[in-house]
Amino acid sequence: MKLGFIGFGEVAQTLSNGLIDHGLKVLTCTDGRSHKSAESAKSTGVYLCSTYSELAKSCDILLSAVIPAEAVNVAKNVGKNFNGIYVDLNNVSPATINEASTYIAEGYTVDAAIMGSIKNGLKTPIIASGPRAEIFAELKNYGMNIEVIGSQLGQASGLKMLRSAYTKGVSALLFESFYAAFQMGLDEILWRYLSQTEGSNFKDSSVSRLKSSTLHSHRRAQEMEEVSKFLSKYEDPLVTRATSEFFHHLHDKLGYISEKPTDYRDVFRKFKKNSF
Numbered sequence: 001m002k003l004g005f006i007g008f009g010e011v012a013q014t015l016s017n018g019l020i021d022h023g024l025k026v027l028t029c030t031d032g033r034s035h036k037s038a039e040s041a042k043s044t045g046v047y048l049c050s051t052y053s054e055l056a057k058s059c060d061i062l063l064s065a066v067i068p069a070e071a072v073n074v075a076k077n078v079g080k081n082f083n084g085i086y087v088d089l090n091n092v093s094p095a096t097i098n099e100a101s102t103y104i105a106e107g108y109t110v111d112a113a114i115m116g117s118i119k120n121g122l123k124t125p126i127i128a129s130g131p132r133a134e135i136f137a138e139l140k141n142y143g144m145n146i147e148v149i150g151s152q153l154g155q156a157s158g159l160k161m162l163r164s165a166y167t168k169g170v171s172a173l174l175f176e177s178f179y180a181a182f183q184m185g186l187d188e189i190l191w192r193y194l195s196q197t198e199g200s201n202f203k204d205s206s207v208s209r210l211k212s213s214t215l216h217s218h219r220r221a222q223e224m225e226e227v228s229k230f231l232s233k234y235e236d237p238l239v240t241r242a243t244s245e246f247f248h249h250l251h252d253k254l255g256y257i258s259e260k261p262t263d264y265r266d267v268f269r270k271f272k273k274n275s276f
C-alpha cells in the first residue's frame with residue numbers, strides 16, 4: 001500500500017514518522033508550499049513527487065491534511081481521475097465534506113476526524129465514515145488508531161462537532177460559574193462540592209479547560225459558529241449559540257494570549273479589570 005499526503009504540516013509529519021517506522025511507503029508533493037513544509041517533508045524522509053498529479057497517480061490512499069479553508073479546493077484539484085481512496089482529515093463540517101466529495105469519484109471519499117491532539121502520534125484516535133472507510137482503516141496494520149463509525153459521509157465530521165459542542169459548552173459554563181465564585185471568594189469551596197459529584201479529577205481537568213479556553217477563545221468562538229450552523233439542521237442550538245457568544249466576549253475582554261496562564265485566578269483578575 002502507498003499513502004500520499006496533500007499538505008505537509010504537523011499532522012502529515014507526525015503520522016508519516018510513525019507510518020514509515022511501521023514500513024509503509026509515504027509520499028507527498030510540496031510544490032508551491034512554504035520552506036517550512038518542504039523542509040519538514042525532506043527531513044521526515046517521505047518520497048517527494050514533483051507534481052500533485054504524479055502524487056495522485058502513485059498512491060492508493062491520499063490524505064488531505066491542509067487547512068480547513070482549503071479542503072474543497074484540494075478535492076477539486078485532485079478530481080475524479082484519481083482512482084484511489086481520498087481521505088479528508090481536515091477540521092471541517094459535514095456540509096464541507098459533502099461538497100468536497102462532489103469533486104472526487106463517487107463513493108471514494110472518506111470522512112475522517114482527528115479526535116485529539118496529533119502530538120500523541122499514531123495513537124491519536126481518528127474516526128472515519130463513508131462507504132470505503134474500512135479500506136482507510138486498514139492503516140491500523142501500520143499502527144494507526146482508526147475507528148470506522150459509519151458508512152455515510154458527514155458522520156465522522158458531525159460526531160467531532162458534537163463532541164466540540166459539549167466540551168466547549170462545558171468550558172463556557174465553568175468559566176461563568178467559577179468567575180462568580182472567585183468574586184465571592186468561594187471558588188475553593190465550589191471545587192470541593194462539585195468534586196463530590198463530578199469525580200476526584202474534576203478540579204484538575206476543569207482548571208486545564210479554563211486555561212485553554214482563554215488561550216483559544218477566538219478560534220473557539222468561530223468554531224462554535226460552525227457547530228451552531230451544523231446543529232441548526234436538527235434543532236435550535238440555543239446553548240451552542242450562547243457558547244459562541246461567550247467566547248467572542250472572552251476574546252474581546254482578554255485579547256490574544258500567547259501563553260497558557262499559570263493560574264486561572266489571574267485570568268479572572270484580568271477579565272474583571274477589562275470589564276469596567
Ligand SMILES: NC(=O)c1ccc[n+]([C@@H]2O[C@H](COP(=O)([O-])OP(=O)(O)OC[C@H]3O[C@@H](n4cnc5c(N)ncnc54)[C@H](OP(=O)(O)O)[C@@H]3O)[C@@H](O)[C@H]2O)c1
Pocket residue numbers: 006007008009010011012032033034035036037065066067068070073074089090091114115116117118119
Ligand atoms: N494538529 C492537530 O493536532 C490537528 C488536530 C485535529 C485536526 N487537525 C486538522 O488537520 C489539518 C492539518 O493540520 P496541521 O496541524 O497539520 O496544519 P498545519 O501544520 O498548519 O499544516 C497545513 C499544511 O497544509 C499545507 N497547505 C495549505 N493549503 C494547501 C493547499 N491548498 N494545497 C496543499 N497544501 C496546502 C500547508 O502548506 P504551507 O506551509 O505552504 O502553508 C501545510 O503544509 C487541519 O485541517 C486541521 O484542522 C489538526
